[in-house]
Amino acid sequence: MDSLPPPPAAQLGESHHRRSLRLWPSAGGSHWQEYLWVTGVVGILTLICNPLPEEYYQGLGFVYLLAVILLSLRVGSGPAMWAGLLSVAIWDYAFIPKRWDWEIDKLTDALQLGPYIVLALVLSQVTVWIRNQAREEHEREQHATALFHLTRALAAARTLDEAAVNSLRLLDVLLGAQTTLLLRGDDGGSLSPHGASSYFLNAGELPVAEAAEQLRRPVGRFTETMPESLGYYVPLLREERVLGILGVKPPPRANLPGRQRELLDVFARQLALMVEREHLRAAGEREKLLAASAKLHRTLLESVSHELRTPLAVITAALENLVGAEPALHANLLGEARMATRRLNRLVGNLLDQTRLESGALKPRLNWCDARDIINAALDGARDALDGRPFSISVPEDLPPIRADFALTEHALANLYFNAVQHTPPGTPVAVSAGVVPGGGRVFFTVADRGPGIPAAHRERLFQKFTRGDAARAGGLGLGLSLVRGFITAQGGEVVIGGQPGSGAIITLYLPHVAADNPPPE
Amino acid sequence: MSSVAHPTLLVVDDEAQIRRLLRVTLEGSGFSVCEAGTGAEGLSEAASACPEGIILDLGLPDVDGLDVLKRLREWSQIPVLVLTVRDTEDDKISALDAGADDYLTKPFGGRELVARLRAILRRIRGGNDPAPVVFGEIEVDLAARLVRRSGEEVHLTAREFGMLRMLVQHRGKVVTHRQILRELWGPNAEDNTHYLRVFMTHLRQKLEPNPGEPRHLRTESGIGYRLVED
Numbered sequence: 157m158d159s160l161p162p163p164p165a166a167q168l169g170e171s172h173h174r175r176s177l178r179l180w181p182s183a184g185g186s187h188w189q190e191y192l193w194v195t196g197v198v199g200i201l202t203l204i205c206n207p208l209p210e211e212y213y214q215g216l217g218f219v220y221l222l223a224v225i226l227l228s229l230r231v232g233s234g235p236a237m238w239a240g241l242l243s244v245a246i247w248d249y250a251f252i253p254k255r256w257d258w259e260i261d262k263l264t265d266a267l268q269l270g271p272y273i274v275l276a277l278v279l280s281q282v283t284v285w286i287r288n289q290a291r292e293e294h295e296r297e298q299h300a301t302a303l304f305h306l307t308r309a310l311a312a313a314r315t316l317d318e319a320a321v322n323s324l325r326l327l328d329v330l331l332g333a334q335t336t337l338l339l340r341g342d343d344g345g346s347l348s349p350h351g352a353s354s355y356f357l358n359a360g361e362l363p364v365a366e367a368a369e370q371l372r373r374p375v376g377r378f379t380e381t382m383p384e385s386l387g388y389y390v391p392l393l394r395e396e397r398v399l400g401i402l403g404v405k406p407p408p409r410a411n412l413p414g415r416q417r418e419l420l421d422v423f424a425r426q427l428a429l430m431v432e433r434e435h436l437r438a439a440g441e442r443e444k445l446l447a448a449s450a451k452l453h454r455t456l457l458e459s460v461s462h463e464l465r466t467p468l469a470v471i472t473a474a475l476e477n478l479v480g481a482e483p484a485l486h487a488n489l490l491g492e493a494r495m496a497t498r499r500l501n502r503l504v505g506n507l508l509d510q511t512r513l514e515s516g517a518l519k520p521r522l523n524w525c526d527a528r529d530i531i532n533a534a535l536d537g538a539r540d541a542l543d544g545r546p547f548s549i550s551v552p553e554d555l556p557p558i559r560a561d562f563a564l565t566e567h568a569l570a571n572l573y574f575n576a577v578q579h580t581p582p583g584t585p586v587a588v589s590a591g592v593v594p595g596g597g598r599v600f601f602t603v604a605d606r607g608p609g610i611p612a613a614h615r616e617r618l619f620q621k622f623t624r625g626d627a628a629r630a631g632g633l634g635l636g637l638s639l640v641r642g643f644i645t646a647q648g649g650e651v652v653i654g655g656q657p658g659s660g661a662i663i664t665l666y667l668p669h670v671a672a673d674n675p676p677p678e
Numbered sequence: 679m680s681s682v683a684h685p686t687l688l689v690v691d692d693e694a695q696i697r698r699l700l701r702v703t704l705e706g707s708g709f710s711v712c713e714a715g716t717g718a719e720g721l722s723e724a725a726s727a728c729p730e731g732i733i734l735d736l737g738l739p740d741v742d743g744l745d746v747l748k749r750l751r752e753w754s755q756i757p758v759l760v761l762t763v764r765d766t767e768d769d770k771i772s773a774l775d776a777g778a779d780d781y782l783t784k785p786f787g788g789r790e791l792v793a794r795l796r797a798i799l800r801r802i803r804g805g806n807d808p809a810p811v812v813f814g815e816i817e818v819d820l821a822a823r824l825v826r827r828s829g830e831e832v833h834l835t836a837r838e839f840g841m842l843r844m845l846v847q848h849r850g851k852v853v854t855h856r857q858i859l860r861e862l863w864g865p866n867a868e869d870n871t872h873y874l875r876v877f878m879t880h881l882r883q884k885l886e887p888n889p890g891e892p893r894h895l896r897t898e899s900g901i902g903y904r905l906v907e908d
Contacts, residue, residue: 524872557875562900672872
């Protein structure tokens with residue numbers, strides 16, 4: 157009782173602190189036990205004093221008075237008065253001459269006995285009163301301290317959840333009770349139990365909490381509404397709206413004094429404020445997300461329409477010009493139109509692939525493949541884009557069959573070829589290689605260019621869809637690397653961007669590798 | 679192609695513009711063309727017009743093209759080229775398994791379409807032609823079980839020759855992994871596609887001028903192989 161409640165995080169875990177943390181002790185012995193106790197103490201004192209010589213009786217009067225004062229420090233006012241009366245009676249009967257007789261021989265003794273009775277009664281009552289005052293003062297201080305700690309637990313928490321956990325654990329200890337918290341989501345809806353609760357409502361208690369929600373005032377045990385229930389329920393009110401319910405369930409037969417209920421009410425108001433703040437914050441977040449997504453849609457629409465319209469414009473213009481053009485120009489115009497259709501086709505393919513990846517419709521079909529075949533197949537699709545560039549392939553002669561999805565890996569490589577072409581100066585070489593990573597277990601494909609390279613800071617960002625490198629020249633939706641990663645991770649692989657800025661980019665695809673068994677001999 | 683001046687082709691596609699374009703392309707290449715806009719119409723045309731080949735779209739308004747193909751195959755072995763926007767390996771394999779002779783995805787090149795059509799039509803007419811087949815510097819005489827490269831005999835193992843024979847018999851057309859495995863290793867070996875990689879590598883080393891970038895023994899992404907003659 158003497159120590160102040162420590163901050164929740166510091167000592168709540170240690171059970172021996174729990175007892176000392178308890179804000180109000182449960183009521184001590186009952187009333188009749190105190191009477192018995194007082195009677196016993198006075199009786200024992202009498203037994204001790206009995207052998208003393210008769211002439212000590214005046215001093216013994218003070219000994220009894222002292223006993224009454226000391227007893228008054230421990231017991232209630234009734235037992236204290238009983239202690240006074242009992243000690244006067246015994247002193248008179250057993251000690252004032254002559255002994256073992258109510259009679260009093262001397263007038264001076266009689267004069268002494270009268271004030272003695274008054275003194276014993278007044279002292280006992282004054283002592284009890286002072287003690288009660290001191291206790292009340294102490295309780296007020298404890299109340300303030302408890303509120304301070306609860307408020308601090310709320311204020312220090314970064315999230316509502318953290319606040320709920322901290323403050324509920326603190327309440328558990330302060331009240332020696334179990335606590336529960338029901339909260340409404342920021343989108344309205346019904347109340348649902350919060351994970352920080354130390355007990356959860358059963359079918360019997362739920363209607364009580366619902367009553368608190370409807371009546372908007374504390375109900376349950378210790379109140380006039382549904383007093384037979386196990387817990388006391390306080391609504392978290394904010395401008396007539398019930399944001400949640402705080403419930404406290406002390407052990408059976410334990411009390412929840414008015415001062416504690418007061419504390420709970422104050423705390424519930426503060427918690428309600430916190431919940432409201434959280435709701436406002438969440439609403440703000442949603443707003444921000446919506447705005448960001450609207451912006452993304454706009455950008456996407458602009459970029460998709462640009463990417464679709466450009467090749468269409470080229471095709472339309474080329475075909476219309478074809479009609480009146482000199483025959484010498486025909487090949488040129490047709491070449492442009494063909495290039496535009498390929499670009500359009502690639503774009504549509506990438507958009508479809510992205511959709512497949514996102515819808516989860518893409519299931520890799522792993523099969524035994526020849527790495528060289530995959531590289532060549534990807535090259536077939538990108539040949540016109542690579543026109544005029546030195547292109548080298550290096551694959552070890554003895555590379556065993558690898559287990560991969562042919563089409564996905566081919567698409568990934570083709571995208572890397574297109575990227576290399578798009579982001580490097582015309583005429584610079586592109587090199588592709590494949591092999592088994594030393595130690596086995598993985599195979600790799602690398603596509604290396606001699607362009608400006610990719611700064612390390614941009615690398616991770618480029619894997620996001622609709623993201624293009626800063627140095628990207630016109631064209632492209634920024635889907636390439638996002639697709640590459642999608643295709644490769646779907647097969648259990650990994651994509652790594654490497655190379656030194658200034659000396660070209662090296663993009664490596666890793667795929668899991670298992671060795672194939674050899675075909676049976678012929 | 680020489681025996682019939684203008685072989686008739688049936689185009690089954692619900693897009694009128696595609697049908698018009700195909701008509702222009704195919705008539706320009708010496709075919710005559712009849713059209714159908716639905717699967718049901720396609721099936722009845724196939725029976726009544728007796729075409730020599732069918733170009734079939736899979737995305738038809740009334741029935742799925744695959745079902746049209748399966749019903750057609752119940753009574754006819756007419757060569758069918760599937761021409762569709764569906765481009766996944768699964769789509770290709772299921773069409774080939776259902777009896778399609780070849781598979782081309784939209785958008786397609788007119789020249790490639792005609793070349794593929796000629797290949798499947800010729801195979802039907804001259805599939806059992808015992809004359810040696812020549813591609814590049816290679817000459818294959820199936821009847822004599824002989825392979826020559828620039829006039830010199832090339833030694834092939836039994837399985838290598840088996841694979842080459844299948845590709846030559848179906849030259850110009852995709853032969854799926856499963857078909858090869860079933861024929862050369864038996865029905866239980868259908869999943870052992872890595873066998874094929876090994877034998878194909880050997881074949882290319884023996885027959886291709888540049889085995890790393892094969893011209894004739896081409897891989898069809900994730901599906902199978904195709905022998906390209908020129």
